Amino acid sequence: MDFLRPTTWADALAAKAERPEATPIQGGTDVMVEINLDKGRPAALLDLNPVAELRDWSSEDGWLRIGAGVSYTRLIDELGDRLPGLAQASRTVGSPQIRNRGTVAGNLGAASPAGDSHPPLLASDALVEAESVRGSRLIPIGEFYLGVKRNALEPDELIRAVRVPYADGPQYFSKIGTRNAMVIAVCSFAVALHPSRRGVGTGIGSAAPTPRRAPEAEEFLAGELDWDGRTAVPDETARRFGELVARAASPIDDVRGTRDYRVHALAVMARRTLGWAWTEYRGI
Amino acid sequence: MRVNVIVNGEAMTADDVWEGESLLYALRERLGLPGAKNACEQGECGSCTVYLDGIPVCACLVAIGQAEGRSVVTVEGLADGESLDEVQRAFVECGAVQCGFCTPGLIVQAHSLIASTSGVPEDAEIREALAGNLCRCTGYEKILDAVRLAAARKAAL
Numbered sequence: 090m091d092f093l094r095p096t097t098w099a100d101a102l103a104a105k106a107e108r109p110e111a112t113p114i115q116g117g118t119d120v121m122v123e124i125n126l127d128k129g130r131p132a133a134l135l136d137l138n139p140v141a142e143l144r145d146w147s148s149e150d151g152w153l154r155i156g157a158g159v160s161y162t163r164l165i166d167e168l169g170d171r172l173p174g175l176a177q178a179s180r181t182v183g184s185p186q187i188r189n190r191g192t193v194a195g196n197l198g199a200a201s202p203a204g205d206s207h208p209p210l211l212a213s214d215a216l217v218e219a220e221s222v223r224g225s226r227l228i229p230i231g232e233f234y235l236g237v238k239r240n241a242l243e244p245d246e247l248i249r250a251v252r253v254p255y256a257d258g259p260q261y262f263s264k265i266g267t268r269n270a271m272v273i274a275v276c277s278f279a280v281a282l283h284p285s286r287r288g289v290g291t292g293i294g295s296a297a298p299t300p301r302r303a304p305e306a307e308e309f310l311a312g313e314l315d316w317d318g319r320t321a322v323p324d325e326t327a328r329r330f331g332e333l334v335a336r337a338a339s340p341i342d343d344v345r346g347t348r349d350y351r352v353h354a355l356a357v358m359a360r361r362t363l364g365w366a367w368t369e370y371r372g373i
Numbered sequence: 374m375r376v377n378v379i380v381n382g383e384a385m386t387a388d389d390v391w392e393g394e395s396l397l398y399a400l401r402e403r404l405g406l407p408g409a410k411n412a413c414e415q416g417e418c419g420s421c422t423v424y425l426d427g428i429p430v431c432a433c434l435v436a437i438g439q440a441e442g443r444s445v446v447t448v449e450g451l452a453d454g455e456s457l458d459e460v461q462r463a464f465v466e467c468g469a470v471q472c473g474f475c476t477p478g479l480i481v482q483a484h485s486l487i488a489s490t491s492g493v494p495e496d497a498e499i500r501e502a503l504a505g506n507l508c509r510c511t512g513y514e515k516i517l518d519a520v521r522l523a524a525a526r527k528a529a530l
């Protein structure tokens with residue numbers, strides 16, 4: 090196994106171009122588990138820790154550009170006020186030690202359907218900034234996940250940053266697990282209200298081969314909510330929203346839960362997160 | 374490959390290191406520091422918690438090459454000679470140790486919590502800080518006692 094240790098972003102891109110089979114490693118919270126448990130042996134590790142550019146975040150025109158090396162801990166502390174949904178999901182990642190090392194970009198690179206950051210990224214229409222020696226491109230989050238642990242990155246591309254718009258309304262995340270820490274989601278759900286365009290964003294985790302949105306549920310709810318009067322959401326509307334979210338999923342039975350349980354839980358989480366979000370929107 | 378790491382303030386070098394090796398393995402098997410424990414090897418148990426550049430991490434999830442040139446502090450580095458650190462002393466006094474396997478990780482993680490908090494942390498805060506450290510013996514109550522005691526002593530200084 091080779092260990093590649095570029096110290097600048099340009100060198101990292103050059104290294105990935107020369108060795109497309111190299112596995113990028115940042116926090117190591119996925120990659121090292123694979124190696125330690127002998128589930129896979131990368132031909133080479135491409136260590137991105139020394140690349141200082143990746144540790145920065147910046148803000149422009151209402152968007153945050155979060156470098157691929159920003160840990161969950163820093164995201165929660167430094168950006169939690171502007172990205173409440175992503176911060177809530179980040180707080181549920183592993184343990185303090187894991188959050189000190191793990192990154193949203195790492196979650197995207199691994200593209201596990203159970204990754205905690207995916208649902209809020211979907212709900213807020215994030216963009217993945219991918220780069221190679223050939224150039225840079227922005228991949229809409231909805232087009233990023235291709236299959237179980239497969240994403241839209243080309244072999245020579247690395248994730249430079251993830252771009253997320255400032256929250257323009259309430260955002261909530263919910264996750265099912267057997268305890269509060271160190272939980273891989275049985276299933277998870279994120280909702281984001283976008284009052285300025287009277288839109289609703291959703292994200293479903295761990296209940297399909299990829300994280301995905303629930304477009305029908307979004308459209309239905311956006312049309313039903315009383316955006317101006319801010320009156321309470323009728324029970325029937327909340328129930329229907331939950332039903333449409335659950336219908337958008339295609340879960341399987343596995344060690345963490347059954348298909349039926351996931352379908353049921355998604356409907357409950359959708360109703361609950363909507364309740365929290367609408368209560369916040371009404372200011373009560 | 375050769376790796377240079379500053380461990381507990383001392384520059385250390387290891388040769389013929391396998392590139393896929395973890396910082397934990399290198400500490401225990403090459404650098405003579407068995408304090409951090411090897412249990413789950415997947416970040417679940419916290420027994421291998423060490424400071425990396427001042428931040429507590431699971432040493433099993435750091436590729437050894439990622440520690441090149443960086444500063445690592447293990448549980449062995451907390452005491453000042455024969456004089457135990459406040460957190461270690463509190464663990465002894467409160468009986469927060471049974472088999473002792475989780476203890477080094479818990480002590481480093483608790484040390485970090487106390488260093489970054491003024492006064493005595495709330496119970497919820499302690500529980501959250503230690504959520505990634507598993508103990509299968511004590512039931513955690515005496516560990517919580519020890520953390521409160523160490524924090525109170527530090528706050529009284």
